[in-house]
Amino acid sequence: xxxxxxxxxxxxxxxxxxxxxxxxxxGFTKPLVSVVTVIVMILSFVLLSQAMKTLPLGxxxxxxTGIGAAGTAILGMFFLNEPKDLMRILCLLMIVAGVVGLKFxxxxx
Numbered sequence: 001x002x003x004x005x006x007x008x009x010x011x012x013x014x015x016x017x018x019x020x021x022x023x024x025x026x027g028f029t030k031p032l033v034s035v036v037t038v039i040v041m042i043l044s045f046v047l048l049s050q051a052m053k054t055l056p057l058g059x060x061x062x063x064x065t066g067i068g069a070a071g072t073a074i075l076g077m078f079f080l081n082e083p084k085d086l087m088r089i090l091c092l093l094m095i096v097a098g099v100v101g102l103k104f105x106x107x108x109x
Contacts, residue, residue, distance in 0.1 A: 005103070008051035008060055012067025014044035019072040023080075059102050066099035 021037030028034040044064075052060045070092050076082040 002054075004051045004054040004060075007047045008055065008063055009067065011044050011047035011051060012064050012071065014040050014047060015064060015068030016071040016075065018044060019068060020075070063099050063102055066095050066102075070095040070099070 018037050018041040021033060021040060024030070025033040025037050028037075048060065048064050051064075073082070073088070073092055077084050077088075
């Protein structure tokens with residue numbers, strides 16, 4: 001796996017981190033959590049911008065948001081007791097399939 005894809009995966013993981021940080025900062029009323037959230041947010045954007053130096057914009061952005069959306073929803077189910085109904089899980093699987101498909105087809109071009 002080349003560096004751009006590594007940066008993109010890390011950027012997606014950071015997106016999950018700052019989404020959780022937003023939840024726990026309680027509207028930026030908790031200073032320490034808020035500062036960490038903003039730092040992780042900036043790191044996510046920096047890593048995404050590094051990945052976009054070589055990856056197509058649409059592919060990089062879609063994968064970044066896909067990792068963030070699916071990862072946040074899945075972790076929310078496990079750690080925040082969010083709904084785990086079948087349709088929700090199927091929709092998340094479609095996001096994951098789309099991310100994998102974009103990666104696969106980006107490499108074939």
